[in-house]
Amino acid sequence: MVAMQAAEPNRPHTHCCYCSMQCGIELVRSAPDAAPTVKASPHFPVATGRLCQKGMHAMAHAVHPERVLAPMRRQQAAGPGEAWSRAGWEEALDDIAARMLSIQERYGRDAVSVFGGGSLTNEVCYLLGKFARVALRSRYIDYNGRYCMSSAAAAQMRAFGVDRGMSLPLDDIPLAKYIILAGTNIAECQPTMVPYILAAKKNGAIVVTIDPRQTMTAKLADIHVSLQPGFDSVFVNGLLHHIVHGGLYDQAYVAAHTNGLAELRDAIAPFPPDRVSLYTGIPVEVIRTIAAGFARAETGIVLTARGLEQQVNGVEHTLNYINLCLLTGKMGKPGCGFGAVTGQANGQGGREHGQKADQLPGYRLIEDPEARRHVAGVWGIDPDELPGKGVSAYELFGKIHDGKIKAMLVLGSNPLVSSPNSARVAEALAKLELLVVVDMFATETAAYAHWLLPGSSFLEAEGTLTNLEGRVFHREKALPSPGETMEDFRLIGRLAEKLGRGRYFRFDSPEDVFAELARASAGGKADYGGMTYARIKERQGLFWPCPAEGHPGTPRMFADGRFEHPDGRARLHGIVPQKPAETTDRDYPYILTTGRLGNHYLSGAQTRRTEGLLKKAPVPVAELHPSVAERIRLRHGDRVRLTTRRGSLVFDVKLSADIHPTTVFVPFHWGGEQSVNALTNDALHPVSRMPEFKVCAVRVEREAAE
Ligand SMILES: Nc1nc2c(c(=O)[nH]1)N[C@H]1C(S)=C(S)[C@@H](COP(=O)(O)OP(=O)(O)OC[C@H]3O[C@@H](n4cnc5c(=O)[nH]c(N)nc54)[C@H](O)[C@@H]3O)O[C@H]1N2
Numbered sequence: 001m002v003a004m005q006a007a008e009p010n011r012p013h014t015h016c017c018y019c020s021m022q023c024g025i026e027l028v029r030s031a032p033d034a035a036p037t038v039k040a041s042p043h044f045p046v047a048t049g050r051l052c053q054k055g056m057h058a059m060a061h062a063v064h065p066e067r068v069l070a071p072m073r074r075q076q077a078a079g080p081g082e083a084w085s086r087a088g089w090e091e092a093l094d095d096i097a098a099r100m101l102s103i104q105e106r107y108g109r110d111a112v113s114v115f116g117g118g119s120l121t122n123e124v125c126y127l128l129g130k131f132a133r134v135a136l137r138s139r140y141i142d143y144n145g146r147y148c149m150s151s152a153a154a155a156q157m158r159a160f161g162v163d164r165g166m167s168l169p170l171d172d173i174p175l176a177k178y179i180i181l182a183g184t185n186i187a188e189c190q191p192t193m194v195p196y197i198l199a200a201k202k203n204g205a206i207v208v209t210i211d212p213r214q215t216m217t218a219k220l221a222d223i224h225v226s227l228q229p230g231f232d233s234v235f236v237n238g239l240l241h242h243i244v245h246g247g248l249y250d251q252a253y254v255a256a257h258t259n260g261l262a263e264l265r266d267a268i269a270p271f272p273p274d275r276v277s278l279y280t281g282i283p284v285e286v287i288r289t290i291a292a293g294f295a296r297a298e299t300g301i302v303l304t305a306r307g308l309e310q311q312v313n314g315v316e317h318t319l320n321y322i323n324l325c326l327l328t329g330k331m332g333k334p335g336c337g338f339g340a341v342t343g344q345a346n347g348q349g350g351r352e353h354g355q356k357a358d359q360l361p362g363y364r365l366i367e368d369p370e371a372r373r374h375v376a377g378v379w380g381i382d383p384d385e386l387p388g389k390g391v392s393a394y395e396l397f398g399k400i401h402d403g404k405i406k407a408m409l410v411l412g413s414n415p416l417v418s419s420p421n422s423a424r425v426a427e428a429l430a431k432l433e434l435l436v437v438v439d440m441f442a443t444e445t446a447a448y449a450h451w452l453l454p455g456s457s458f459l460e461a462e463g464t465l466t467n468l469e470g471r472v473f474h475r476e477k478a479l480p481s482p483g484e485t486m487e488d489f490r491l492i493g494r495l496a497e498k499l500g501r502g503r504y505f506r507f508d509s510p511e512d513v514f515a516e517l518a519r520a521s522a523g524g525k526a527d528y529g530g531m532t533y534a535r536i537k538e539r540q541g542l543f544w545p546c547p548a549e550g551h552p553g554t555p556r557m558f559a560d561g562r563f564e565h566p567d568g569r570a571r572l573h574g575i576v577p578q579k580p581a582e583t584t585d586r587d588y589p590y591i592l593t594t595g596r597l598g599n600h601y602l603s604g605a606q607t608r609r610t611e612g613l614l615k616k617a618p619v620p621v622a623e624l625h626p627s628v629a630e631r632i633r634l635r636h637g638d639r640v641r642l643t644t645r646r647g648s649l650v651f652d653v654k655l656s657a658d659i660h661p662t663t664v665f666v667p668f669h670w671g672g673e674q675s676v677n678a679l680t681n682d683a684l685h686p687v688s689r690m691p692e693f694k695v696c697a698v699r700v701e702r703e704a705a706e
Pocket residue numbers: 019020054148182183184185186188189190210211212213215227228229230231232305306307308342343344347593594595596597598599600601602665694
C-alpha cells in the first residue's frame with residue numbers, strides 16, 4: 001500500500017462525507033496507478049484512526065457507474081419517464097438562466113426558489129444563500145436542515161441566546177460523571193463518538209438512554225428508559241420535580257445565571273414522579289434515581305437528537321432537557337454541558353450562513369435592519385435590495401401548490417424521499433415549470449427535474465465544514481473532478497453570471513469565498529470573523545465564535561457564566577406537555593416512528609449505491625413488538641401493511657422485545673414503494689417548522705405470505 005501524498009503533511013487527505021463527526025480519511029493505493037481506497041486517518045483529533053462502516057465505504061458512491069458526469073436535460077419532466085439527454089454546460093446554464101428570468105418576469109422574483117442541504121461545505125452553503133438573495137433576489141430559500149436541527153436550534157436560541165449544537169467539545173465527555181442520551185442513537189449515527197462515552201464510563205460515569213427502542217446506544221447504558229414517543233416533556237417534568245422539590249438544584253447558579261425559575265416551578269407542579277410514573281409506565285424509583293443521580297453528580301452532560309426534536313413539540317422537549325443542565329448548574333464547566341447532536345456532515349455550518357429562510361450569514365436575522373445593513377455592505381448591494389424572509393423547507397412545496405413558486409433549484413438534498421407526506425411533495429414537484437437538481441445521481445427528486453446538473457462529491461470539492469462540536473476545519477480537494485463535473489461553488493458562480501449578477505460571484509477558489517463569509521459572519525452569533533484557511537489548517541480546526549485574528553476559538557461555551565441574551569442570563573422554561581399532532585385511536589392504534597440504520601445515510605442516495613452497505617440492509621424492515629405480532633396473528637414469513645391517514649405500504653418485519661409495545665419503527669433510507677415518508681405526518685412545529693417525523697398514528701395489519 002502506498003499512501004497518497006497529502007497536500008500538506010499531518011493533515012487528512014479528506015473527511016468522511018456522512019455524519020457530523022467528520023472523521024479524517026487517508027487515501028491509499030495498492031500501486032501507483034491503482035484506484036485509491038479508504039483508510040482511517042491518524043491526523044484528525046476528533047476521531048483519530050477511527051472510521052465506522054459508512055466511512056470505510058465512503059468512496060464507493062463517488063466512483064459508482066450511475067454517477068452523473070455531465071449536464072442532462074429532458075423536454076418534459078413531471079415524474080419518472082422520459083429519458084435524459086446529455087448537454088453541454090453552456091447550453092444548460094443558458095437555458096436554465098433564460099427560463100428562470102422568464103419565470104421571474106411573468107410571476108415575480110419570488111417565483112424561483114432554492115432548496116439547499118447540510119452536506120455541503122460552508123462555502124457552498126454561504127453561496128447558495130447569497131445566490132437566492134443576490135442573483136435571484138428571491139425570498140424563497142430553505143434547506144434540509146429544517147428537517148434536522150431546527151427544533152434544537154430554536155430551543156437553544158431561546159434558552160442560551162445562541163445555537164451551537166454542542167456547547168462543549170467532545171473532549172469534555174470523558175470528564176462527565178453522568179450522561180443522559182435522549183432520543184439519540186450515537187452508536188449507529190455517530191459511531192466514532194462511542195469511545196468518548198466509553199472513556200467516561202471508565203472514569204465512573206453513569207449513562208442513561210431514553211428511547212422507545214433499546215438501540216445499540218442503549219446497550220452502553222447503565223439505565224435505559226423505554227419511553228413511548230412523544231412523552232419526553234412529561235418524563236423530564238418528573239425529573240425536574242424531584243430535583244426542585246428535593247432541593248437538589250444548584251440554587252447559587254440558578255440565581256446568578258438564569259431567569260424563569262418561577263415559571264418552571266408552576267409547570268412541573270402537576271408532575272410529581274409518582275404521577276409521571278403512571279403516565280409513562282416508568283417505575284418511580286427509576287425517575288428518582290436518574291433525577292438525583294444527575295443533580296448530585298459532580299459533572300454531567302445531556303445530549304439530545306432527532307428522537308424528541310422531530311415533533312410538533314420538539315422545541316419544548318429540547319427546552320426541558322436544557323432545563324436539567326441549567327437547574328443543576330451543569331453548563332460551561334469541564335465535563336458539563338448540553339448538546340443537540342448535529343446530524344449531517346456540515347449540519348452545523350449549513351445552518352449558520354444563510355440557507356435558512358429567515359437568516360443571513362453568521363446567524364443574523366434577515367428582518368433585522370442592522371443585520372441587513374452589515375451583510376448588504378459585504379455583498380456590495382443596497383440593503384433594500386435584500387428580500388425579506390421566506391418559508392420553511394416543507395412549506396416551499398405548499399407555495400408551489402399555491403402557484404407562488406414556479407421554479408426550484410435543489411442542491412444537496414433529495415426532498416422527495418426525505419420530506420414528510422411525500423405524495424404531496426411529488427404533486428408539487430410535478431407542477432413546477434422548472435426543476436433543476438444538482439446532484440451526483442438521478443435521485444427520486446431528479447425524476448421530476450427538467451435539468452440534472454452533475455454535483456461534486458466530497459472527494460472533489462475543497463472547503464471548510466463545521467462539525468458537531470462547532471469546530472470549523474478544512475477539507476482538501478483529494479481527487480480531480482471526474483467527467484464534466486465541476487465544484488458546486490463554481491457552478492453557482494457561473495449560473496449567477498448567466499443571470500446577469502456575475503459581478504457578485506467572482507471567486508477563484510473556496511478560500512476566496514471563505515474570506516467573504518468570514519467578513520459577513522463577523523459580529524454575528526456564529527462569528528467566523530477571526531478565521532482564515534491558514535489558521536484553520538494550522539490548528540486542525542477552530543471552534544466558533546472566533547471573532548478576531550488572534551482569538552483561539554471557543555471549544556467550551558458559556559465558561560464565564562454569561563449567555564448570549566442581552567442580560568447575559570440563560571432562560572429556564574416551564575414546559576406544559578402537549579400531545580403530538582396525531583394521537584392513536586381505534587382505526588390507527590399504534591405509533592409510527594422513523595429513523596436511521598447504521599449502514600445507511602438519509603435518503604439513501606449514496607448508501608443504496610454502496611454495495612458493501614446495501615447488502616447489510618437491502619430493504620427497509622418494520623420493527624415491532626411481539627405483542628403486536630400476536631394481536632394481528634402474524635405468522636413466520638408474513639409481512640405487515642402499515643396504514644396512516646396519508647398512505648399505506650407493506651414492509652418486511654423484525655420482531656423485537658426491545659421496542660416499546662405501542663410503537664413501530666421504520667427507517668427512511670429508501671424511495672418509492674419503500675419510502676416510509678409516504679406515511680409520515682406533515683404537521684409542523686409552530687415556530688421551528690420542524691415536521692413530526694417521529695410520531696404519527698398507524699394501523700398495523702398482517703399481509704400474508706404468498
Ligand atoms: N447511520 C447513519 N448515521 C447518521 C445518519 C443516517 O442517516 N444514518 N444521519 C445523520 C443525520 S442527518 C442525523 S440528523 C443524525 C440523527 O441521529 P439520531 O437522532 O440519533 O437518529 P434517529 O434514528 O433519527 O433517532 C434517534 C432515536 O430517537 C428515538 N425516538 C423516536 N421517538 C422518540 C421520542 O419521542 N423520544 C425519544 N427520547 N426518542 C425517540 C428512535 O427510536 C431513535 O433510536 O444522524 C446522523 N448520522
